[in-house]
Amino acid sequence: MIEIATWNINSVRLRIDQVERFLTQEKPDVLCLQEIKCAENLFPREMFERLGYGHMAVSGQKGYHGVAIVSRLPLRETGREDWQANGEARHVGVEILGHDLFLDNVYIPAGGDVPDREANPKFGQKLDFLERMTRWSEGLDRPTLLVGDFNIAPLECDVYDHKALLKVVSHTPVEVEALGRLAAAHDWVDLGRKHIPAPERNYSWWSYRSYWRAKDQGRRLDHMWASPEVAARSQGHRFVEETRRWEQPSDHIPLITGFAA
Template sequence: MSFTIASWNINSLLPRLSVVARLLREEHPEVLCLQKCKAAKGDVPLSVFEDLGYPHSAIRDQGQVNGVAIFSRMPIVETAEADIAGQGEARYLFARLANGIGIHNMYVPAGGSIPDASNDPGFGKKKAFLADARDRFRADRPTNAILVGDLNIAPDQDDVYDHALLKNQVTHSPDESDMLAAVREAGDWVDVLRKVQPTGAMYSWWSYRWWNAKVPVGHKNDKGRRIDHIWASPDLVVRLQSAWVDRTARDWKGTSDHAPVFASFDI
């Protein structure tokens, strides 16, 4: 049986509810994870998701700031929240599905404007978040699990449109790439997008002013970054069927500046 999970930084759920509904109607993933929902839990119209075949949900909100959510076709039998690095923000949500798979939905802080914690508190906040996530996965190594989310780091040269230009900027600095690798290694996670496509341009975020659907993938004017990720524990990676970025959804009217990312497994 094929099991597909989708992850999308929706950049405000309520004004983009129609594009979320379109994605679910067209792609039919078993699970959809959202980040940056920016909606109070009571304001999320669950009936819309129920009508689309997603009667099960878990939502962690912070009013109209941050926020993560999981919508599922199958029952959710367990949920857990964690205040990563004690920052008091709704950036992490766990759900275990009836089929036993654990879903970690994570939204890493953006990291300020310069990759220097001594001069930018935002970058220090990002480092603290990643360090705590690393320690948590090291202490409790995931099995039968998938981690998804906007991790706000494009770690490799092929994950950005211009490595030389961006190597000392936030999201692509060596410090961030090393921190993200430490989180991944602590949980023995496998980056499934790069498992499917080890090399070559792959992006999931484009500024609204840069996006141009007519520009080919990897062209010098395809000014994207791969900051949205799907990781899997080793016991699930052996069941991986495919993983991809849905660039077409990035071109929909009124959509997010992120494209959704997908992975399918033989469960």
């Protein structure tokens, strides 16, 4: 079995100790990171190499966004899509060699605070990003795992208060509908809900602005989706919530799925 993890780290250099602790403790074969917030030449390769993750695909930029894949297993980079059409580093794809598996790591835009395309251009950019991803998904003809911070909690049980969040970006009907179109474009299987069925609690993000452990005001913003043939190989899915209690944590937690090799 191989295990693949995804984690919005919210600055890989700031939280390098947490990443090392996670890799030492959980030992996934592959880790996908979002919001690395550094240019490619500043990515902390030495730590990953020291722990045996010597294969890397990094798409970064100074101070914002950025995604990376680090792996014990050999990789071949397959592309970097610009689904926001503005040059931001939000996607990198690889083939995991010898395992008949393609892996795409994505950081979908948050979309600002106002769920209105006219009043808030960032919200429109998010919807356009999803539309471009949908067109890409329609053309996929290879066994693919799509992971990352989608910045959308689609199900009522994916947020702490469905009614209260219906007009809050990340859980609005228009975003959920757009994500649904993306899911249908490739018959993607949501592994988080395959292995942890609704309505079981399955949050991956808690705001820094609320005392999350007391109120548990979480949302399921991070996802691992698989082509049907890849989903059939999945053998378990878990989230590592303890990382949210570590010192100076990311506001997201890692997800890990195992697959038959």
